[in-house]
Amino acid sequence: MKTALRNSRGEIAGPGRQRWRWRSSPVRSASREECLFSIASWKLLLKIGDVSGVHVNGNEPQEFWTVGLKVRNLRADFGAEIMGLVPAFPLDEDTCKTLRTIFDERSLLVFRDLDIDIRFQTYLAEILSGNSVLDPEQLPVFDDFYVSNERPSSAAPFGRLMYHSDSQWCERQCEVLSLYGERVEQPAVPTLFVSSIVGWDTLPVDLRTRVEGRHVVHQHDAETYRKRAGGDADVLVNAINSMKNSHCTPIALRHPRTGRTILYVSQQMTRNVEGMTEDESDELLFALFDHLYEPGNELEHYWRQGDLVIWDNLAMQHARPNVQTEGPARTLRKTITPPPNREKPGIIEYSKAGES
Numbered sequence: 001m002k003t004a005l006r007n008s009r010g011e012i013a014g015p016g017r018q019r020w021r022w023r024s025s026p027v028r029s030a031s032r033e034e035c036l037f038s039i040a041s042w043k044l045l046l047k048i049g050d051v052s053g054v055h056v057n058g059n060e061p062q063e064f065w066t067v068g069l070k071v072r073n074l075r076a077d078f079g080a081e082i083m084g085l086v087p088a089f090p091l092d093e094d095t096c097k098t099l100r101t102i103f104d105e106r107s108l109l110v111f112r113d114l115d116i117d118i119r120f121q122t123y124l125a126e127i128l129s130g131n132s133v134l135d136p137e138q139l140p141v142f143d144d145f146y147v148s149n150e151r152p153s154s155a156a157p158f159g160r161l162m163y164h165s166d167s168q169w170c171e172r173q174c175e176v177l178s179l180y181g182e183r184v185e186q187p188a189v190p191t192l193f194v195s196s197i198v199g200w201d202t203l204p205v206d207l208r209t210r211v212e213g214r215h216v217v218h219q220h221d222a223e224t225y226r227k228r229a230g231g232d233a234d235v236l237v238n239a240i241n242s243m244k245n246s247h248c249t250p251i252a253l254r255h256p257r258t259g260r261t262i263l264y265v266s267q268q269m270t271r272n273v274e275g276m277t278e279d280e281s282d283e284l285l286f287a288l289f290d291h292l293y294e295p296g297n298e299l300e301h302y303w304r305q306g307d308l309v310i311w312d313n314l315a316m317q318h319a320r321p322n323v324q325t326e327g328p329a330r331t332l333r334k335t336i337t338p339p340p341n342r343e344k345p346g347i348i349e350y351s352k353a354g355e356s
């Protein structure tokens, strides 16, 4: 069903640039798989060295081979699919080094048709986050964290998720996330991604000037969720029982591992710009959201069983259209790197923005 766009005040908004403010159903955009390589990627190719079978589109390759793996860019600016990985412990040093380099360059990796357990999923995420795993068998694993509309006690069991980075409201940063398609029936609702690194790199000069030295407060609260839902009754609202639910960061945040600059604001979790009135803050944040979530900036991953998607949670934001409890099974096994503090788990209550 097609529904009108509304802004945060419930007003009918125009199409196009304000699409992020109202999105209730999956929208397939034109394929961008004829991806182009950036200059940085060319440097990466040279650094990796062992490259053959490079397919050239114009002057630039869209896929190549390295250390026995086939790499295919999913978009010109971020994301890559890796083919040919054999999920065995331990991965050899060259493979680890190459995967880390591609991950830091592309921020999101997709592997398809994998049959893996939670230990390999955790291990690969640890490797990509830059950690040395001396003994994979000793790696702590948590096999009870799922995003699912059918599995009891799972996260985000229904509803639409607005763009965010996990735990953006926490001082303890969540660096790498992964989801594995354990049970996926079709048609499966996709996960959507945008890059906050690309968001910064392409930020117009006037906006860059306006955010210079500015800080924002990220907050995990139902009020911010409902405000940003803009009248979309399907938006999932999380209420977490925690005393500490906000965190202040620069808008231009330095990535701790890569040193790149992140445009670190999100639709779901960034409450306000410090030192501004609410109207001034909303005006600036909405201008940044219009830039970040501009149509054409998204990567839509349509799930199949056996898919593994691993992404840099600081460099990327994720979202999804509405998931229905009675819809096709969508059970995604999740890992978080580093693992969250599980001594005092917060109790999360889920509701929809349309429920009072």
Ligand SMILES: [Fe+2]
Pocket (backbone or CB within 6 Å): 164, 165, 166, 318
């Ligand atoms: Fe999330």
